[in-house]
Amino acid sequence: MKGESAIKSRQGRGTSPLPDVRGYFGEFGGRFVSETLMSALLDLDRSFKKAWRESAFRKEFREILADYSGRPTPLYFARSLTQEMGGAAIWLKREDLNHTGAHKITNAVGQALLARRMGKTRLIAETGAGQHGVATATVAARFGFDCRVYMGSEDIRRQALNVFRMKLLGSEVCPVDLGGKTLKDAISEALRDWSRTVQTTHYLLGTAFGPHPFPLMVRTFQSVIGQEARRQMLSREGRLPDALVACVGGGSNAIGLFHPFIDDPSVRMYGIEAGGRSISPGDHAARFAGGSIGVLQGTRTYVLQNPDGQIENTHSVSAGLDYSAVGPELSYFRDSGRISFDWVGDDEALEAFQTLSRTEGIIPALESSHAVAYGLRLARTMSRDRLIIINLSGRGDKDVVEVSRLLEQKEGTS
C-alpha cells in the first residue's frame, strides 16, 4: 500500500478522493469543536498523514498486529450454517479471534503508535460497554502510557467485569455522572479532558466517528480487515465476494471491511443497525431508519434527535450498537447509494446468537449477531454459487450472562 493515496477513498475515476482536506465526505463530517481542540486536531491530522506515508510506521503497525493481536484473522467457510440456510456460501471474517476479543484492538494499536510518535505520555478514552476501554487500557499497558477511561456511571454498574479488567491493566476508570450517564456523556467528558490536557494527552477515540481526522484515521487502521478479506477470498475462491455484511455502531468494523471493496461495483454492502424493541423513538439505535442530519460531538451526520434537536434515548440488546449517531463516511455512502442499510431487532439478534453457536461452535458478540442475522436472511435469498462475507466483529463471552438472563425472561413470559 502506498502512502497518501492509500489513505483516501477512491470514489471512482474522475472524482476527488474523500474526505477533503477539512474532513468532509460530501456534506458529512467536518470538525465542529472549540478553538483549543481545533489546534490539537490539526496537529493530529498532520502527524497521522505524515506517519502513514512512512513505510516504517506501517510496517511496525503490521508487525504488532501480527505478534500481539494474531493477525491476519482467518476467513472461515461456515459449512454447516450454509447447508442449513440452503443458499449462498457464508464466510465469516473472524475478528472475534483478535487479542481482547474484537476488532477494536487494531485501532487502539494504531493510535497508540501515533501518540508515542507525537511524544504524548497519556491516553484518554471513552467507553460504553467497556470493550473500547479494555482495548485502550491494553495498549496503554503494552506501550507504557498513563491511561484514564471515561465511562458513564450507569455503564460502570452494568459492566463491572470490564471495569475490573481496565483496572487490572493499570488504567483509571473515571465515572461520568452527567446526562444519561452513558456513552454519549463519556465522550463529552473525554473531549473536555482533552481540551485541558492536549500537550501531554492523546484522545484515543474508539470508532470511525467524531471530528476530523478521527473518521479517516480509524477507517485507515481498520481497513486491514477488508484488505485481508479481499486477499483471502481471492486466494480461496479465485473471485470477489458478492456481498459483505457488518453491524454498525459508530461504524468502524463496517467501514474497515467495506472500504477496500468500494470500487468493486459487483460487491454489494450491507450495514446493519440495532432495531432494538421497535423503530419508535427511544426503542432502537437505527440512525438511518429514524434519524435526521445534525451535528453531534464534532461531526455532521445522521443523528437520532427530536424536531428541536434534542438527542433521543436509544436502546439495543447490544451495548456496542447503542448510540445516537453514526460515522460520517457511512452517512455519505448511504446517501450515495453505495452501501445499503437495514436493521435487525433484539429478538432476531438473540436468535442468530444461538444459531451460530449451535451450528458452528462459535459464540458471537451480540453486536456481531445483528450482522449474522441479516447475513442469514440474505443467504436464503441468494443462489448457492454466491459468496457472502459476514464480519464477525467480536466474540460473545462477554454477553453470555446477559443472554442467559434474557432467555430465561422469555421462557417466563411465553
Ligand SMILES: *Cc1c(COP(=O)(O)O)cnc(C)c1O
Ligand atoms: C464496539 C463494537 C462494535 C461496534 O463498533 P463499530 O465501530 O461500529 O464497529 C461492534 N462489534 C463489537 C464486537 C464491538 O465491540
